Amino acid sequence: MRRIRYSVVASLDGYIAGPNGEYDWIIHDPDFDFNEVFAQFDTILVGRRTFDTMVAAQRTTMPGMKTMVFSRTLKPEDHPQVTIIAKDHRQTLLALKASAGKDIWLFGGGSLFRSLAEHGLVDTLEVSIMPILLGAGTPLSPDLTNRIKLSLTAHKVKRTGVVSLEYAIQ
Amino acid sequence: MRRIRYSVVASLDGYIAGPNGEYDWIIHDPDFDFNEVFAQFDTILVGRRTFDTMVAAQRTTMPGMKTMVFSRTLKPEDHPQVTIIAKDHRQTLLALKASAGKDIWLFGGGSLFRSLAEHGLVDTLEVSIMPILLGAGTPLSPDLTNRIKLSLTAHKVKRTGVVSLEYAIQ
Numbered sequence: 001m002r003r004i005r006y007s008v009v010a011s012l013d014g015y016i017a018g019p020n021g022e023y024d025w026i027i028h029d030p031d032f033d034f035n036e037v038f039a040q041f042d043t044i045l046v047g048r049r050t051f052d053t054m055v056a057a058q059r060t061t062m063p064g065m066k067t068m069v070f071s072r073t074l075k076p077e078d079h080p081q082v083t084i085i086a087k088d089h090r091q092t093l094l095a096l097k098a099s100a101g102k103d104i105w106l107f108g109g110g111s112l113f114r115s116l117a118e119h120g121l122v123d124t125l126e127v128s129i130m131p132i133l134l135g136a137g138t139p140l141s142p143d144l145t146n147r148i149k150l151s152l153t154a155h156k157v158k159r160t161g162v163v164s165l166e167y168a169i170q
Numbered sequence: 171m172r173r174i175r176y177s178v179v180a181s182l183d184g185y186i187a188g189p190n191g192e193y194d195w196i197i198h199d200p201d202f203d204f205n206e207v208f209a210q211f212d213t214i215l216v217g218r219r220t221f222d223t224m225v226a227a228q229r230t231t232m233p234g235m236k237t238m239v240f241s242r243t244l245k246p247e248d249h250p251q252v253t254i255i256a257k258d259h260r261q262t263l264l265a266l267k268a269s270a271g272k273d274i275w276l277f278g279g280g281s282l283f284r285s286l287a288e289h290g291l292v293d294t295l296e297v298s299i300m301p302i303l304l305g306a307g308t309p310l311s312p313d314l315t316n317r318i319k320l321s322l323t324a325h326k327v328k329r330t331g332v333v334s335l336e337y338a339i340q
Contacts, residue, residue, distance in 0.1 A: 011184075012184070012295075012297065012310070012320065012335070012337070013184040013309065013310045013311045014181075014182070014183040014184025014185070014309075014310070015184070018317075025317065114305070125182075125303075127182065129335075131319070131320040131321060131322050131337060132317055132318065132319055132320060133295075133310070133311040133314060133317060133318040133320065134314070134317055135284070135311050135312065135313055135314025135315075135316075135317065135318070136313060136314065139183065139184075140182070140183045140184070140303070141183045141303040141305050142305065143305055143306060144303060144304070144305025144306065145305075146305075147195065147302055147303060147304055147305065148302065148303040148305070149301070149302055150182065150301040150302060150303065150331070151301060151331055152301050152327070152331035152333065155327050155333065157322070157325050161320070161321055161322035161337075163322065163325065163333070163335060165182070165299075165333060167182070167301060167331075
């Protein structure tokens with residue numbers, strides 16, 4: 001089974017973007033190997049709001065990856081470069097997990113994570129914690145109906161003070 | 171100079187208490203040496219809301235520690251066992267830091283941290299991150315006017331999956 005991995009960068013106080021969508025607080029790690037990370041995945045999953053920021057940045061796809069966008073309102077004909085999933089998330093994702101391929105990157109945001117996690121569809125949570133408090137912004141895991149228990153499976157502390165933690169979702 | 175240290179337990183998504191003030195998600199670490207931690211401090215600082223929970227729990231003081239409560243409304247005569255600071259926080263704390271003694275524990279909550287950090291009075295932030303997402307609750311650092319930059323100074327990963335991170339506040 002392919003895994004769905006929610007892999008994000010967060011502030012120490014649990015925000016994945018600033019109050020106005022800022023990402024300028026993210027430290028670029030000279031040791032970070034993009035190729036190694038990208039090689040693990042072939043699909044990214046994004047919610048509609050995250051997709052909006054990708055459209056604004058004119059970056060709706062990543063090399064070697066298929067982009068799947070969860071939205072009831074976007075029209076597939078307006079965004080032919082991506083796959084829009086309007087309904088039956090659970091069935092679509094169960095089929096995707098069971099098919100052949102690499103891991104699946106739940107790229108963001110928090111609302112999509114909540115919705116998929118509440119259906120038991122997310123396997124891991126991988127957070128790179130930046131050494132900053134934002135005090136407000138887009139939460140890592142907004143408005144959960146139930147708490148989500150985690151098991152720490154790996155950790156790495158970088159020279160930059162960034163702490164990367166990997167958890168299995170229980 | 172004595173240091174003021176904001177030392178708290180938080181969920182991975184940055185909450186120090188659940189939406190109804192719950193603390194039942196905190197894992198009790200068999201390796202945690204209370205005596206060692208308590209020996210580093212002789213004063214605890216608490217905000218009014220945190221003090222209310224201490225009053226409800228009938229635990230407004232800790233052995234060997236002086237409790238200082240920041241409140242404009244509480245009456246000193248109602249709480250003779252603690253010191254109530256109603257005004258001039260900054261002067262009071264600068265004098266406290268300059269006096270002889272052990273470190274000072276900013277025990278909670280987030281609003282008191284914000285107020286003191288914005289005056290440049292907090293030296294360190296020490297967070298024990300529990301392996302859980304609460305999705306809502308009392309934030310670690312609510313409504314900051316400005317971001318707070320941190321420098322990672324120490325880290326420890328416990329057998330329980332709890333990750334303890336220590337930061338200097340820049």
